[in-house]
Amino acid sequence: MTGFARRRPGDATELISLPPGxxxxxxxxxHNLVTRGGRLINFPGDWQAAWPARASVKAKxxxxxxxxxxxxxxxxxxxxxxxxxxxxxxRPASLDSEGFVHCTTDEQTLLAVANTYYRDADGPHIALExxxxxxxxxxxxxxxxxxxxxxxxxxxxFPHVYGAIEYxxxxxxxxxxxxxxxxxxxxxxxxxxxxxxxxxxxxxGGWFRRTWTSRESVQLKRGVRATATAILYLLPDGQTSHxxxxxxxxxxxxxxxxxxxxxxDDSITTLGTPTNGNLPQVLVPEGALQSARARGDVLVSCVVxxxxxxxxxxxY
Numbered sequence: 001m002t003g004f005a006r007r008r009p010g011d012a013t014e015l016i017s018l019p020p021g022x023x024x025x026x027x028x029x030x031h032n033l034v035t036r037g038g039r040l041i042n043f044p045g046d047w048q049a050a051w052p053a054r055a056s057v058k059a060k061x062x063x064x065x066x067x068x069x070x071x072x073x074x075x076x077x078x079x080x081x082x083x084x085x086x087x088x089x090x091r092p093a094s095l096d097s098e099g100f101v102h103c104t105t106d107e108q109t110l111l112a113v114a115n116t117y118y119r120d121a122d123g124p125h126i127a128l129e130x131x132x133x134x135x136x137x138x139x140x141x142x143x144x145x146x147x148x149x150x151x152x153x154x155x156x157x158f159p160h161v162y163g164a165i166e167y168x169x170x171x172x173x174x175x176x177x178x179x180x181x182x183x184x185x186x187x188x189x190x191x192x193x194x195x196x197x198x199x200x201x202x203x204x205g206g207w208f209r210r211t212w213t214s215r216e217s218v219q220l221k222r223g224v225r226a227t228a229t230a231i232l233y234l235l236p237d238g239q240t241s242h243x244x245x246x247x248x249x250x251x252x253x254x255x256x257x258x259x260x261x262x263x264x265d266d267s268i269t270t271l272g273t274p275t276n277g278n279l280p281q282v283l284v285p286e287g288a289l290q291s292a293r294a295r296g297d298v299l300v301s302c303v304v305x306x307x308x309x310x311x312x313x314x315x316y
Contacts, residue, residue: 072129072171073103073139073159074110074187079124079175079200089164090128098145100160103130107174107187109152114176114184116149124200127187129172130165137163177201180310193297194234204242204315206235206292210308211301218306222247226307233302235260235294243291247312250284251303258296264288271300289316 077092084090092101104110110127118125132139141157148154174187180203188201199207212230225248235241237258252262252271259272264284272278284290 070105070141070159071133072131073105073161074107074127074174075101075103075130075161075165076110076114076118076125076127076176078121079126082126082128082173084167084170089166090170091164095164100140100162101165102145103139103159103161105157105159109156109158110187111184112149112151119182119184121182125176125178125184127174127176128170129174130161131169131171132159132161134166134169134171135161135163136166137161175201177203179203180313180315191234191236191297193299197232197234197299199232199234202233202241203310203313204244205239206233206241208233213307220306222312223309225309225312228303228305229307230301230303231308232299234297234299235292237294237296237298240293241291242315243289244313244315245287245289246284246304246308247286248304248306248308249286250290250308251305252282252284253301253303254278254280255299255301258294258298260298260300261293261295263291263293265290271298 075092082090095101102113104113107127114125138161140160140162142160143154144152144156144158145160148156172189174189176184177186177188178184178201190199191207193199194207197209199209202208208231210229210231212228214227214229216227217224218227252260254260254271256273259270259276259278262269262271262282262284264282265288269282270278271280271282274280
């Protein structure tokens, strides 16, 4: 490779010579020069490569044994901000404000980061799994910026991506599970049924999505509530929901394919196909202590009246 061409309307073509040890990686709306020492030079979209687009020859900047062992990094972001479009690149806000994209190497470190900086953030969050071998941008393993969160040692390196992220470098997604007070307790891959039904992690365990809220409302001592609400709720095989109570009556409606053992105070009822002697629906009284255990992946609907509000929800 001997040059890099600049083409603009009305401008003459200009060439820049590339010295030995310098490689080029071209991508959508930008081009990167990567030097042997690891320095990355980003050119704006009006620079065009003098060879076919998407050519990729990347120099290998020096990396420690620790860095070389890491092939996938995690980036935390709001689910609502993840809107991949063909030909577009992911550009988190920190890329403009700090010059790089924050990432971590493992879930425990990510939990510390999330609970330190994002506990009060509204809405569902996700952790993108990014294959750094597919990135055009340089990845540097550096000290935490602005500093390590509580529980993370100062010598733990953080991967920083110095450029936009190609969507085809994103090889997976984990969904943040949070408690009612916003604490992050884990990041999980979404089961197939939850993926198909667009379900999100529930604080008690399992996956859910509200499907209906009554147009009518009622004034209670605890506040205004819809007269009724409904959710789809998936509990994967072998999992148990945390014991909890709801201030309203809750009707469980079984859909299958597995069965669910529903414990209400001191009694246990199995929801499943009636041909096996099970019940297709169970009513849980208001305030009762309840928990569920799945035998096989099981999907149910839960109808709450007066309508559900997390202010009326208690976990034990």
